[in-house]
Amino acid sequence: MTLRPFVIAAIALAATIGSSAMLWAQQSAMRSVWDGVYTDAQANRGKAAFEQNCAKCHGGQLQGMDEIPPLSGGHFMADWETQSVADLVQRIHNTMPMDNPGALSTASSTDVVAYLLSQNHIPAGTAEIPVDASMQSQIRIDPNKPGAP
Amino acid sequence: MLHRKALIARLSSVAAVALTPFLFVGQAGAQSGQPYGQPSTAKGDWPMYFADPSGSRYSPQDQINASNFNKLEVAWHFKTDSLGAKPEYKLEGTPIEVNGTVYTTAGSRRDVIALDARTGELKWVYSMNEGVRAAAYAPRQLSGRGVSYWTDGNGDERIIYVSPGYRLVQLSAKDGKPVDSFGDHGMVDLKVGAYTGVIGQPGVYKQIDLTTGEIGLHSTPTVVGNIVFVGSSFKEGSQPLEQNNTKGLTRAFDARTGKLLWTFHNIPQKGEPGYESWLNNSADFNGNTGTWASMTVDPELGNVYVPVEDPTDDAYGGARPGNDLYGDSILCLDMNTGKLKWFYQITHHPIWDYDMSSPPLLADIVVDGKPVKAVAVPNKQAFLFMFDRVTGKPIWPVTEKPVPQSDVPGEKTSKTQPFPSKPPAYSRQAITNDDLIDFTPELKAKAQDLIKKYYKMGPMYLPAVVSNPTGGFPSASLTIGGLSGGTNWPGAGFNPETHVAFLPALNAGVSLFGLVPLPEGLSDLKYDEGVGGQPFRIGAGPGFGSASDAPKVSLDDQRLQAALAAHPQTSIGPPPPRSVDGLPLVKPPYGTLTAINMDQGSIMWQVAHGDTPDEIKNNPALKGVNIPKTGQAGNVGEVITKNLVVMGDPLYSTQPGHPRGSYLRGYDQKTGEQVGAVWMPAPQSGSPMTYSFAGKQYIIVAVSGGNYSGDYIAFSLPSGN
Numbered sequence: 001m002t003l004r005p006f007v008i009a010a011i012a013l014a015a016t017i018g019s020s021a022m023l024w025a026q027q028s029a030m031r032s033v034w035d036g037v038y039t040d041a042q043a044n045r046g047k048a049a050f051e052q053n054c055a056k057c058h059g060g061q062l063q064g065m066d067e068i069p070p071l072s073g074g075h076f077m078a079d080w081e082t083q084s085v086a087d088l089v090q091r092i093h094n095t096m097p098m099d100n101p102g103a104l105s106t107a108s109s110t111d112v113v114a115y116l117l118s119q120n121h122i123p124a125g126t127a128e129i130p131v132d133a134s135m136q137s138q139i140r141i142d143p144n145k146p147g148a149p
Numbered sequence: 150m151l152h153r154k155a156l157i158a159r160l161s162s163v164a165a166v167a168l169t170p171f172l173f174v175g176q177a178g179a180q181s182g183q184p185y186g187q188p189s190t191a192k193g194d195w196p197m198y199f200a201d202p203s204g205s206r207y208s209p210q211d212q213i214n215a216s217n218f219n220k221l222e223v224a225w226h227f228k229t230d231s232l233g234a235k236p237e238y239k240l241e242g243t244p245i246e247v248n249g250t251v252y253t254t255a256g257s258r259r260d261v262i263a264l265d266a267r268t269g270e271l272k273w274v275y276s277m278n279e280g281v282r283a284a285a286y287a288p289r290q291l292s293g294r295g296v297s298y299w300t301d302g303n304g305d306e307r308i309i310y311v312s313p314g315y316r317l318v319q320l321s322a323k324d325g326k327p328v329d330s331f332g333d334h335g336m337v338d339l340k341v342g343a344y345t346g347v348i349g350q351p352g353v354y355k356q357i358d359l360t361t362g363e364i365g366l367h368s369t370p371t372v373v374g375n376i377v378f379v380g381s382s383f384k385e386g387s388q389p390l391e392q393n394n395t396k397g398l399t400r401a402f403d404a405r406t407g408k409l410l411w412t413f414h415n416i417p418q419k420g421e422p423g424y425e426s427w428l429n430n431s432a433d434f435n436g437n438t439g440t441w442a443s444m445t446v447d448p449e450l451g452n453v454y455v456p457v458e459d460p461t462d463d464a465y466g467g468a469r470p471g472n473d474l475y476g477d478s479i480l481c482l483d484m485n486t487g488k489l490k491w492f493y494q495i496t497h498h499p500i501w502d503y504d505m506s507s508p509p510l511l512a513d514i515v516v517d518g519k520p521v522k523a524v525a526v527p528n529k530q531a532f533l534f535m536f537d538r539v540t541g542k543p544i545w546p547v548t549e550k551p552v553p554q555s556d557v558p559g560e561k562t563s564k565t566q567p568f569p570s571k572p573p574a575y576s577r578q579a580i581t582n583d584d585l586i587d588f589t590p591e592l593k594a595k596a597q598d599l600i601k602k603y604y605k606m607g608p609m610y611l612p613a614v615v616s617n618p619t620g621g622f623p624s625a626s627l628t629i630g631g632l633s634g635g636t637n638w639p640g641a642g643f644n645p646e647t648h649v650a651f652l653p654a655l656n657a658g659v660s661l662f663g664l665v666p667l668p669e670g671l672s673d674l675k676y677d678e679g680v681g682g683q684p685f686r687i688g689a690g691p692g693f694g695s696a697s698d699a700p701k702v703s704l705d706d707q708r709l710q711a712a713l714a715a716h717p718q719t720s721i722g723p724p725p726p727r728s729v730d731g732l733p734l735v736k737p738p739y740g741t742l743t744a745i746n747m748d749q750g751s752i753m754w755q756v757a758h759g760d761t762p763d764e765i766k767n768n769p770a771l772k773g774v775n776i777p778k779t780g781q782a783g784n785v786g787e788v789i790t791k792n793l794v795v796m797g798d799p800l801y802s803t804q805p806g807h808p809r810g811s812y813l814r815g816y817d818q819k820t821g822e823q824v825g826a827v828w829m830p831a832p833q834s835g836s837p838m839t840y841s842f843a844g845k846q847y848i849i850v851a852v853s854g855g856n857y858s859g860d861y862i863a864f865s866l867p868s869g870n
Binding site: 055056059060061063065066067069072073074075077078079080081082083087088091094095099101120121143144145 | 235236238239385632633680683684686687706720723724726727728731732733762763764765767768769782784800801802803808809854855856
């Protein structure tokens with residue numbers, strides 16, 4: 001059947017509005033790290049990678065040392081709040097550990113971030129942090145659960 | 150292309166590494182034909198790391214003042230990402246400025262840059278690739294703390310710095326080219342003359358390997374007259390693997406030619422005074438004891454003032470019984486001969502990491518109506534020791550008082566330590582029950598329980614304990630100020646017109662000192678810092694191994710892995726916690742700024758520096774609790790102008806109306822009142838400086854941290870103001 005031009009235009013317009021709405025919905029679909037964004041299994045993999053690569057500078061308890069920042073607690077959260085998981089993963093992947101940057105693949109760096117979240121009392125969920133950077137960029141690091149009283 | 154191992158082996162056997170400098174050649178400064186003469190803060194310059202040879206960090210500028218500080222805007226900024234093979238997140242430099250050009254270090258390869266002082270335009274870059282000497286073996290990496298300047302006053306201007314590979318390099322200030330007549334085509338190999346053992350004893354004396362030997366420097370050399378004073382520094386961290394480490398040196402070189410003028414042995418050789426303070430001839434086989442902070446100079450008296458750090462093994466001194474001169478001492482040396490005029494040891498038999506952490510301040514003061522040429526020594530221990538800088542006599546009485554003694558096998562602590570009667574301590578020196586977190590009674594009780602379970606409390610100078618291998622009490626001694634201060638590397642400053650010193654301090658630097666035996670076969674050291682029941686770890690410094698082209702596994706870690714392969718270690722369980730529900734163990738203030746009247750030896754005012762951290766402010770557990778401004782924990786430095794002290798925050802925070810960031814604050818020198826705060830995109834990581842050029846005053850501060858890579862930001866007032 002042939003559609004009248006008006007209908008075609010209307011459908012086209014609806015499609016445009018629909019895709020814009022989807023785009024808007026995507027952009028405002030930032031999740032918080034408090035939304036159950038990693039799994040225990042992922043954090044355990046991250047723990048192993050952390051002990052191998054990170055603990056020597058940041059400490060076995062993530063306490064830092066002298067000028068090396070701690071990775072749990074207020075200082076860490078102050079450094080990373082409002083940044084995305086992608087930012088932290090990229091920082092680790094590109095510059096850490098300091099004596100062997102690039103040793104941690106993006107996947108391992110993501111696992112390490114899962115471990116860091118677990119050590120900052122952020123609860124696990126049922127799905128892993130994806131390795132896809134664009135999806136990681138949609139997860140925001142919040143020091144406290146948003147909307148907490 | 151050689152395989153990496155073969156390349157390292159090849160380079161190790163070669164005395165001189167082929168350097169591959171890169172130079173972007175521009176021209177610095179659009180000067181008139183007249184030579185500029187000697188620069189000075191009076192002329193509006195900032196010609197040294199700390200402004201002038203006295204270490205004041207003071208410039209008499211007043212265009213930026215209390216009435217307009219909040220109007221400051223970014224005049225220009227220089228982002229450092231593209232310098233070095235990867236961006237640097239630890240930019241600690243304080244630039245210098247002379248007659249319209251800013252000079253500083255930047256980037257993970259410690260490049261030297263020259264910028265137009267009005268616009269930040271890049272005029273030239275000097276970059277030297279030192280290969281593995283810098284990348285793998287340099288104990289002090291990344292961009293360091295800046296550069297120094299020398300001129301003959303007649304148009305010959307040079308920039309001087311110490312490279313990561315520990316070379317003293319001189320560049321033409323005009324175009325950044327190495328000065329051919331200085332040293333070996335522009336450089337002096339500072340590793341030549343660095344040694345372990347005993348001079349004059351073949352087989353015992355060992356010149357360190359020029360590629361792999363451990364010695365380096367972050368701080369700037371001090372240039373006064375025609376002399377360049379250079380210190381020495383070693384690996385950060387508290388797990389050395391050698392007792393017989395490289396020996397700390399203080400040296401002076403001719404500024405024109407690079408000729409070595411003199412060497413002072415921070416660890417005395419046999420026959421030199423102080424040797425006997427190391428019992429059992431232990432001076433022969435100990436090291437470190439370097440000069441890692443910059444020196445200050447009184448050219449009228451002809452003296453250089455030298456701050457000396459700890460001997461080998463910050464927390465255990467069993468292999469160096471005795472007072473260990475000149476560890477943790479301030480020295481007064483003749484600037485022309487290096488001869489020792491006087492010294493004062495601030496901590497006897499150093500085992501608290503109480504290095505002399507910052508440049509001594511040379512202030513002319515008036516005590517009881519009489520003028521005194523003084524030297525004031527800011528410190529990690531938060532005592533501003535003050536001496537007559539001519540004689541070395543303390544200005545106010547210092548009493549040797551009994552202090553706790555160590556029960557660690559083989560350790561023999563000094564029975565007493567010096568306590569000055571004035572000025573009073575300006576930040577925490579010990580942790581008592583009154584210092585514990587007290588936002589709520591429940592939190593305080595948790596802190597008390599935690600300490601009772603794991604940590605030994607005591608007064609100042611509480612020594613380390615052997616960390617219980619079962620993980621119980623005592624895991625460590627609970628001390629404060631040792632590792633991070635007090636006042637650390639950014640140091641302090643003073644207003645020479647008012648005789649007031651301004652001391653930044655970290656007031657929450659909890660330092661846990663527990664000792665563990667090293668893994669079998671790893672080292673001759675008996676104990677290093679560690680946690681009982683946990684696998685031994687070598688804490689690497691934040692810059693170590695981080696330079697461009699760093700190889701895969703550090704030498705130390707290779708040795709450790711080999712030792713652990715032979716004798717594996719396992720963890721008995723989670724180590725003891727160090728915080729209370731994620732909150733700091735001690736109560737605020739976490740960071741402070743203190744004004745001390747040096748004429749009277751009294752504290753004028755003290756304020757918390759920095760807004761309350763977000764994690765405290767927004768913590769659900771603390772909702773409803775009234776918490777005054779806490780200040781922030783960190784090590785930051787200041788610049789002092791005619792009426793202000795200016796210092797940035799060490800942490801990010803989110804304040805109403807602003808995105809997350811940090812703040813550069815101005816304080817009234819007389820009252821400590823904050824007169825303004827301007828937003829910065831990241832925390833201060835290098836101490837600020839100020840200069841005036843073409844009628845405009847600027848403040849430059851280095852910021853970096855978290856997700857924000859190094860950036861030099863220059864603030865000034867809006868045009869027309």
